[in-house]
Amino acid sequence: MQSKTVFTIGQKFYENIEIDKYRPHIYAGASGDFNPIHIDPQAGQCAGLGGNILQGMCTYAMLASFAMRALGRSGRIVKMKARFKTPVKPGDTLSFCGEIAALEGNSLTMKVEVLNSSSVPVMQNAELEFVLDGVSET
Amino acid sequence: MNSKCLGKKYGPFFYKAAFEKMREFSLAVKDDNSIFAERSLSASAPYEEAIAHPLFCACFNQKPLSVAVRDPELGIDLAKLLHGEQEFEFHKPVTDGMELLTEGEIAKIWRKDRYNFMQIESVTRDKCGDKVVTGRYTVLMVGW
Numbered sequence: 638m639q640s641k642t643v644f645t646i647g648q649k650f651y652e653n654i655e656i657d658k659y660r661p662h663i664y665a666g667a668s669g670d671f672n673p674i675h676i677d678p679q680a681g682q683c684a685g686l687g688g689n690i691l692q693g694m695c696t697y698a699m700l701a702s703f704a705m706r707a708l709g710r711s712g713r714i715v716k717m718k719a720r721f722k723t724p725v726k727p728g729d730t731l732s733f734c735g736e737i738a739a740l741e742g743n744s745l746t747m748k749v750e751v752l753n754s755s756s757v758p759v760m761q762n763a764e765l766e767f768v769l770d771g772v773s774e775t
Numbered sequence: 776m777n778s779k780c781l782g783k784k785y786g787p788f789f790y791k792a793a794f795e796k797m798r799e800f801s802l803a804v805k806d807d808n809s810i811f812a813e814r815s816l817s818a819s820a821p822y823e824e825a826i827a828h829p830l831f832c833a834c835f836n837q838k839p840l841s842v843a844v845r846d847p848e849l850g851i852d853l854a855k856l857l858h859g860e861q862e863f864e865f866h867k868p869v870t871d872g873m874e875l876l877t878e879g880e881i882a883k884i885w886r887k888d889r890y891n892f893m894q895i896e897s898v899t900r901d902k903c904g905d906k907v908v909t910g911r912y913t914v915l916m917v918g919w
Contacts, residue, residue: 664803702806721861
């Protein structure tokens, strides 16, 4: 029998994810989002972005993956929201800091702060709701 | 943005999920969890078949948004378009071979300060008509 995972309100989780030079291209191939501002540095320059930028949905997916890893894959995401604040650029390292904000029964809410290499927030109001299996509250 | 487009619908758009594409997506977002990449482990985890990363829905659920922002009637200048808040509700996991239909609707158009805002609600259902994922995409455009 699988042991229960114990979580606590206020419990924090941290992870850094590097955005390599080819990540926008790899994500474009996987998702079909070939908008030139993501894969062509010149198009990004022309749009005033200082080069190509990572697809927002890729950052969004990394946010979900961070939260799933933090909770040890012990449940599933039922809802998530976040507001894009600053574009993510190839070469950035994203720092994720998640905190359990609510825990009731098998329902858990995590709020997450995401900063780029310059400690600038790339997302705002990031919040994920999980339904957990085998969880106890402390 | 043309506020007369409030309530305008886009779709339905068809998409069939495939295991290799699901795996490719999870690796593209640097998630190497075997539940998304190994059929046998998905089955023990405790799903009975391979499942997709939740944000795999980017491949089909945001189709109404990408069509709407190019709709001449709506009058969006793509060069001035920014992404705002996005929200998802995941009703059931996407599995290999799942046939999906996505329909979107312009749910809100409003103005605040120098920005025009629009929210599209996009609902993806399986072939039984059950909801799979609901996405709410807010975009904003500078100027009137």
